[in-house]
Amino acid sequence: xxxxxxxxxxxxxxxxxxxxxxxxxxxxxxxxxxxxxxxxxxxxxxxxxxxxxxxxxxxxxxxxxxxxxxxxxxxxxxxxxxxxxxxxxxxxxxxxxxxxxxxxxxx
Amino acid sequence: xxxxxxxxxxxxxxxxxxxxxxxxxxxxxxxxxxxxxxxxxxxxxxxxxxxxxxxxxxxxxxxxxxxxxxxxxxxxxxxxxxxxxxxxxxxxxxxxxxxxxxxxxxxxxxxxxxxxxxxxxxxxxxxxxxxxxxxxxxxxxxxxxxxxxxxxxxxxxxxxxxxxxxxxxxxxxxxx
Numbered sequence: 001x002x003x004x005x006x007x008x009x010x011x012x013x014x015x016x017x018x019x020x021x022x023x024x025x026x027x028x029x030x031x032x033x034x035x036x037x038x039x040x041x042x043x044x045x046x047x048x049x050x051x052x053x054x055x056x057x058x059x060x061x062x063x064x065x066x067x068x069x070x071x072x073x074x075x076x077x078x079x080x081x082x083x084x085x086x087x088x089x090x091x092x093x094x095x096x097x098x099x100x101x102x103x104x105x106x107x
Numbered sequence: 108x109x110x111x112x113x114x115x116x117x118x119x120x121x122x123x124x125x126x127x128x129x130x131x132x133x134x135x136x137x138x139x140x141x142x143x144x145x146x147x148x149x150x151x152x153x154x155x156x157x158x159x160x161x162x163x164x165x166x167x168x169x170x171x172x173x174x175x176x177x178x179x180x181x182x183x184x185x186x187x188x189x190x191x192x193x194x195x196x197x198x199x200x201x202x203x204x205x206x207x208x209x210x211x212x213x214x215x216x217x218x219x220x221x222x223x224x225x226x227x228x229x230x231x232x233x234x235x236x237x238x239x240x241x242x243x244x245x246x247x248x249x250x251x252x253x254x255x256x257x258x259x260x261x262x263x264x265x266x267x268x269x270x271x272x273x274x275x276x277x278x279x280x281x282x283x
Contacts, residue, residue, distance in 0.1 A: 047270035
């Protein structure tokens with residue numbers, strides 16, 4: 001479970017940081033060549049690159065998640081299973097000995 | 108009696124800055140509304156289904172990532188729109204080009220906000236069913252993921268049109 005959370009938090013953080021960094025780079029002319037663009041094409045390019053970066057992170061996360069080995073398939077949690085089995089056994093023993101329990105009313 | 112209708116005069120005299128600022132607010136506000144709605148619908152089903160089938164959590168967090176991407180689209184467009192908001196001189200404030208820029212930013216914000224609202228809602232409901240059916244039968248997951256990818260493309264359409272719309276929002280140059 002910890003591995004799952006780690007991957008998820010890492011992917012979420014990259015998903016936030018990457019487009020912000022791209023937009024920041026274009027707006028403050030840090031990226032080489034962004035100074036020569038006209039305002040409208042700078043907007044278009046920075047916007048589309050940011051959206052593409054978000055989608056790349058999503059695809060990357062999907063690939064990482066699908067690659068996980070499918071262990072413990074179609075088996076419920078073992079502790080839950082043990083408790084369920086114990087309660088079934090207990091009710092089986094009580095129904096097989098009906099006179100073991102006295103059901104007289106105590107007054 | 109000789110005046111034109113007062114509503115149309117009132118609308119035309121609203122400052123383009125107002126329209127642009129409301130557009131920016133709607134772009135991020137309504138996008139986050141859609142993303143939050145989707146995440147809570149998916150999250151509650153996912154946590155409930157994981158009680159008896161804990162293996163589903165790693166793959167079904169993909170639905171939550173799709174919803175979060177919707178919020179990020181809203182933030183991206185809000186940042187782009189606020190770089191487009193420039194000051195113009197007083198005489199130019201109600202020039203037609205100035206009004207056009209204000210309306211373009213407003214429209215871009217509405218486009219992105221509402222497209223992301225419904226995309227987030229759609230992905231959230233599909234993600235919740237995905238978690239429940241994956242818990243029962245893990246071969247169904249990939250098929251439902253295809254439906255989710257179609258759902259998340261809706262937000263992408265809105266973002267693309269919003270960005271194209273905002274790229275041509277030019278305010279009049281500051282002439283003397």
